[in-house]
Amino acid sequence: NSTPKIARYKPYYTELEPERTYLWCSCGRGNAQPFCDGSHKGTDFKPVRYKPETKGEEVLFCGCKHTKTPPFCDGSHNDLLEDYPSDDPNSEENCAVPNVRLSSNPRAPLNGGCYVFSxxxxxxxxxxxxxxxxxxxxxxxxxxxxxxxxxxxxxxxxxxxxxxxxxxxxxxxxxxxxxxxxxxxxxxxxxxxxxxxxxxxxxxxxxxxxxxxxxxxxxxxxxxxxxxxxxxxxxxxxxxxxxPLDPSQRQGMANRYFQMLVDKSVGSLVVTQFIGHIPLSKAEPHRHLYEEALIILTGKGCMWTENLKTPVTPGDVIFLPRKQIHSLEATNEDGMLVVGTIYPGDNPSINY
Ligand code: FES
CATH class of the missing domain: 2.60.120.10 (Jelly Rolls)
Known part of the structure; x- marks a missing residue:
């Protein structure tokens, strides 16, 4: 009765209505996720109340119920997984996705304003x-x-x-x-x-x-x-x-890791830079609430959006608009090293 039940291993994207108060389910037992339906009765849990602070607020309510910043996702769901959720690049659906050729243009456009720049x-x-x-x-x-x-x-x-x-x-x-x-x-x-x-x-x-x-x-x-x-x-x-790069500062994220570079510790309050490793795999398609620039440092791979993909090699930069669905695939044995700059945002492990 004191252990939360994992409703799901990712947050719930929610557009909040002003003037409304939300009750987030903290026990994970409710059937109206991410909201409370009274199922916490008899447990040690109580719902967490949240009232939007601004008009048009968009939030990510925690689904795994292990967040340290309730009611919102803080990326803790990644620590509950052994492997970062992945997708099969050779599925029938993915095999039908056409490759955008770079030709001599430095910019290969993908869906929704996402692109790869060489x-x-x-x-x-x-x-x-x-x-x-x-x-x-x-x-x-x-x-x-x-x-x-x-x-x-x-x-x-x-x-x-x-x-x-x-x-x-x-x-x-x-x-x-x-x-x-x-x-x-x-x-x-x-x-x-x-x-x-x-x-x-x-x-x-x-x-x-x-x-x-x-x-x-x-x-x-x-x-x-x-x-x-x-x-x-x-x-x-x-x-x-x-x-500087410092392996002792790496943080695990399922079977991936990252190190924060520029963040609050050096006074940067709304821009965050990190360096991260992606193992040989294709991530499950997901979105972020921040805009991101991703520099490919080592390794090879492929950047996917809804129905386009393009290869990426060291030196390339991926531009990712807010909320754009995407998936980055590392195709070489030892994976890829990437450097991300997210803005506005302070936590690169939050996705939905
Ligand atoms: S869903 Fe719980 S921390 Fe992300």
Whole structure:
């Protein structure tokens, strides 16, 4: 009577009506999931009351009843499963899904505004020792975030700013010195770096080779700005800005794992960056309530939406609109390593 019953291993997406109070079933025994129908009688459980705080609120009510943030899903359902729910890529239905060819266009469009972008095929603009292009942005249908791909040759880059937006960098090749509003940091390979709104940054590449990095600006920006000078407005209340790859920080998620890179621990409140491993498998089609940019670091695979798919290889970036149904498949033996930037959101393990 003190153990909740798992109603299901994923949350319930619900559009809430204003002025209504909801009673979420915490015991899992009710027949009106995710809501209470009185079945908790005789158990230690009581329903949890929730009244919408804003108009048009959309929530994910926990279905597994093991959440630590009742009544909402916090991803705990993944810990109750040995294997992340998967789908058979060779089912009759999936075999009928056509492949979108990349041709020479860097952007392979899938359903619902989702696409895969290959910076290797893109025309890059130049600014000082930098070459760059837009990967995700309003011109491609993004509503919340934008992402730019950069290559930095030897030397000091121009000063870069995205105005008052929060900026999250990911170093995908090489190692650089990053100066944020006068404070310098070492950005190692595969580290995430947080730059607060209104701060200015620059890159010093003395590695002897080309350094590649991606910059996400949230909310979205049309293009980078090139201020004449470095500002001196570094937010000292948040001195740590670089999060290196660290296997000891991995969190399990069924048979997958991820490590948070840029998140609240470095002061980023609404943009979250993580690095995660996907084993050889095709995920069960699902959705998220956040917009996501997913960089493929290692491995090969295929990105699927309702009735289209396209191959993905290292360097590609997947743009995933909010609520778009999708499934990412890793096709090589040791799986894929990916880096995600979610916005607005703080928990990459929540899906529905
Ligand atoms: S469904 Fe319970 S935590 Fe996600």
């Amino acid at each position: 910076p290797d095929c893109a025309v890059l603009e130049e600014k000082g020792n930098l070459k760059y292009c837009s990967v995700i942005g309003p011109e491609f249908g993004a509503i919340y975030q934008s992402q730019f791909y950069f290559e930095a040759n030897e030397g000091h880059s121009p000063f870069i700013s995205f105005g008052d937006r929060d900026v999250v960098l990911f170093i995908s090749e090489g190692e650089v010195e990053v100066t944020i509003s006068g404070h310098s940091f070492i950005g190692q390979l595969h580290s995430g770096i947080y730059i607060k709104g209104n701060e200015v940054f620059s890159i010093n590449n003395s590695s002897g080779g080309t350094v590649k990095f991606l910059a996400s600006a949230c909310p979205r920006a049309d293009k980078p700005e090139w201020p004449e000078e470095m500002l001196n407005n570094f937010d000292i209340s948040q001195p740590e800005r670089v999060v």
